[in-house]
Amino acid sequence: MLKEKWKTHIRERHEKQKKNQKFQRIFLGISAGIIGIVLAGMSVLYAVMRELIIDQNIQMSTQTFAQVQKEFDNTDDTANEIATQVMLDDVCSELIGTLTEEWPDSIQMDRIRNQLTMYQTANPTVKSIYIYSSVPDLILTSGSRFGASSIENFPDYGIGKYMTRTSEYVGGGLIPRAVSGVYQSDPRKEVKVYTKILFSSHGRSAVAVNLDYEAIADSICSMDILNESRMLIFNEKGDRLIDISTTTIEASDELRRAVEEIAGKGAENREITVSGGEKYFISYLHSEESGWDYIKITKWEEVFQTLTVLTECTLLIIAVIVTLMAAVMGKSAVSLVRMQKKSGPGIHQAEINRLKEGFLSDFLHSRKLFTKRQLMEQMEKFDFTLEEEKNYTVLILQIEEKEKFKELYGEKGTYDIEFGYWNIFEEIFRKDFKISGVINKDYTLSFILETTGAEQVQERLKKCFETFLKEQKRFIPWHFFCIGTEQSVNLEDIPELNEKLEKALRESFFYPEDTYCTMELIWQEHSGRADYQKLEAGRLIKAVRCGEGMKAVYDSLTEELACCRSSEYMNAIIWLGITLMRNLGTVVPDEKGVSQFLVNLTLCEKRGQTDECFEQLFGQIRKNQEKSGEKKGMAGRLDEVKKYIVENFRDPNISLERLADEFGGSPNYMGRLFKKDTGISVSEYINEIRLREVMKELRETNRPAKEVAEQCGFISSNYFYTYFRKKTGMTPQTYRETWKESKEKEEAV
Incomplete structure (x- = not known):
């Protein structure tokens, strides 16, 4: 009996062990399957995320490069305006328009330098301004670092080939160059600048405006996309316009060859591992419009930081599964099921919104980036309501006082506030239109509105904008300018229409803040040139x-x-x-x-x-x-009259009558007041100033006395010689010889 019971117990125990072993095999199979599924799922997700990140990086790089090019265009416009003002300046034009081979006198050169310095100090990004005339081979600069010089002996060695030969300055854009030889304490020191050169119409003169390289580079370095990166920009001639870095990236042979290969083949991106195990991601873009090449080198972990986190999460999940496999079988299965339900992270909605915004920005500002098929695929991918057969118009909302706005809220806070304005704008306009918007880098917001079948579009747009101005004050009170158009176009022509609006927006200088206007009205009212x-x-x-x-x-x-x-x-x-x-x-x-x-x-x-x-x-x-x-009359203005005489005594036509007309008074009354104040007449005061200047010129130069007298305002040479002898007791030639002799005696002593 006991034997039978023992056999039964052994058999039941054996069957139980078989069941446990079977369960373990099933559990191990399930666990291995789960690990395989996790690895496969993570691999697929890794590949998808990698492509999305690369696509996002290219799109953000495109936006950044467009912003950089716009920065250069604005800088070029600023430099051109300064050069134009110098070229048109009354004082500077005395050198630009001269036809004589002799250099101007020191007073005239000082006046020109002072004018150049005034233009320089008016713009903080200008380091120096040069003005050059091939006749009489003279170059002058702002500030007082250099004296007058011929172009061949000018301390800034590299500028001569650009200012003397227009063929060296093809394109008329900014020239990146290193200014060397201008520091006497350290002749080897170099300073990077961007130079803009403007030639006169006759080609004999030129103005060069040197801009601060570091100021432009700092504004580019502040962009978020340049974290842990190095960016190089080459113009159509192969000149390196920009080479800036926000991290240490060693220039190895492998990295140099990879960059040259990418630029040669026109590839968009490449991963590369260089000696030392450092891994980089290289982005390359070429602008057909400007002919510029953009190259951005970023540390791999900065671009694919999300993938690194995803890999670590995958390893953590597998470690948890392996740990649970050693735990209680029943609880393990339940835990694994729960883990399976929790696994497989997706893309955050905020990231999807950023990708959508990046696509819409590329569509508006880089229409050559998409073919028609690619455009429709992206529209479908991001679930936009824009359709091919519909008609659309474009609005651009500009935040006023942009510098003040940036100063108050900074780079990061600005985007959040712009996003709030964006939501308010869309919420109001969505009541009348189907609308999609995007935040631009230049403190503007662009919106695409469907206008198919819409009536009285302009009246409704203006009404919606007025509502927006009232509603946004509850958010952060600020001023705006909104520009639209009377045109309605199909989907493919939206970028071209947006480009027209941006050009018209730059002409909105004349309109007060909180105004809605159309580009047609701007073009109609403001199309002339200033004379x-x-x-x-x-x-x-x-x-x-x-x-x-x-x-x-x-x-x-x-x-x-x-x-x-x-x-x-x-x-x-x-x-x-x-x-x-x-x-x-x-x-x-x-x-x-x-x-x-x-x-x-x-x-x-x-x-x-x-x-x-x-x-x-x-x-x-x-x-x-x-x-x-x-305000008390002419007696209170005598100091101003004296200063006017000092500044204009070289004019042979200056007289008491002209001064009275200039300062609004009677010649006789002014003459009496002037003599009472100075003890001499106006004409005597003018002649004394002229005489002092003549005597100075006789001491410092070898120019003929007659020529000096004419330059100082004496019309008649006979009168000059008589007046000079009367005041000095000798002729001009005797005065010059006497002074030289006394100077030689002093030097000998």
């Missing part, structure tokens, strides 16, 4: 000296420019401001105030801001006039 010679700046100068009617004269001048493009208008206004500063003498603010006025003028973004800038200047001038007693 500086027709602007009677003398009327404003005379009004300022008299202290009356300044605003009225200024308004009449700006009305003459109202039909010009914004760039032409701004050039003319800056020219007017510089002319005013140069001719007003004692009534203008101090030197610091002059510099700040010109800086503020160049930073203006709207016509109302330039008007406010001049109104503040007029107010300061009134205060200065009241303090100096100029």
Whole structure:
């Protein structure tokens, strides 16, 4: 009996062990299957994520390179405006238009240098300005580092081939170069600059504006996409425009060969591992429009950081599964099922939104990036409502006072606030239109609206914009300018329409903030060019000296420019401001105030801001006039009359009558006041200043006395010789010889 029971127990135990072994095999099979599924799923997800990251990186690189090129275009425009203003300047044109082989005198050269320095200080990105004339082979610079020099002996060795041979300056863009030889303490020191050269119409003269390389590079380095990266940009001639790095990337032979191979084949991206085990991701783009090549080298872990995290998660999941396999079989199965349900992470919605935004930005600003088939595939992929057979229009919303906005909220905060404006704008306009939008890098938001079958589109757009202005004040009160168009186009023509709007947006200088306008209206009202010679700046100068009617004269001048493009208008206004500063003498603010006025003028973004800038200047001038007693009559203006004589004594036509007309008074009354104040007549005062200058020239130069006298304002040589003998007791030649002899004796002693 016991034996039978024992056999039964052994048999049941054996069967139980077989069941356990079977369960273990099944569990092990399931576990291995789960691990295989996890590995396969992660591999697929890894590949998908990798392609998405590469695609995103290329799109972001495209946006960054477009931003960089726009930065260069804006910098080029700024340099061109400065060079144009120098070329048109009254003082500088004395050298540009000269036909004589002799150099100007030291006073004239100092005046030109001062003018160049004023233009330099008005723009903080300008390091120096050169002006060159092949006749009489003279180059002058802003500041006081160099004296007058021929182009061959100029310390900046490399500039000569560009300013003397236009063939070396093909394209007219910015020249990246290293300025060497300009530091006497360290001749080997080099400073990187971008140089813009503008040649005169006759080709004998040129103006070179040298811009700060570091300032431009710093603005590019602040872009988030350049983290742990090095970016190189080459223009169509192969010049390296930019080579900046936000991390240490050693230039090895493997890396150099990879970059050359990618640029030669035109490939878009490449992974490469160099000696030392460092891995890099290289992006390459070529712009057909500008002919530029863009290369960005990024550390692999910076680009594919998500993949590294995904790999670590995969290893962690497998480790957990293996650990659970050693635990209780029943609980392991349940845990594995739960793990399986939790595994397989997907793309976060915020990342999908960023990819959608990147695609829409590429579509609007880089229409050559997509074929028609690729465009429709991307539309379907990102679930856009844009359809091929519909009609659309474009709106661009611009945030006003961009520099102030960036200063308040910074790079990171700016995007979040722009995103809030974007949501408010879409929410309001979606009631009347199907709308899709994107945030641009230049503080603008672009929106695509479906207009198929819509009526009274412009009235509805204006009404929606007014509603937006009311609603956004609850968010963060700010000012905007919105520009649209009366055109409706199909899907493929949207980028071209957007490009037209961007060009028109740059001409929106004349319109006040919180305004909706169309590009058709801008093109209709502002299409002319400013003619500086027709602007009677003398009327404003005379009004300022008299202290009356300044605003009225200024308004009449700006009305003459109202039909010009914004760039032409701004050039003319800056020219007017510089002319005013140069001719007003004692009534203008101090030197610091002059510099700040010109800086503020160049930073203006709207016509109302330039008007406010001049109104503040007029107010300061009134205060200065009241303090100096100029409101009390001609007696309070004698210091200004004296300064005017000192600045213009070389003019042979200067006289008491002209001074009275210039300062608004009677010649007889002015003459009496002047003699009472100085003890001599106006004409005697003018001649004494001329005589002092003649005597200085006789001491410092070997030029003929007659020539010196004519340059200093003496019309009649007979009168000059008589006056000189009367005042000095000797002839000009005797004076020169006597002074030389005394100087030689002093040197001998």
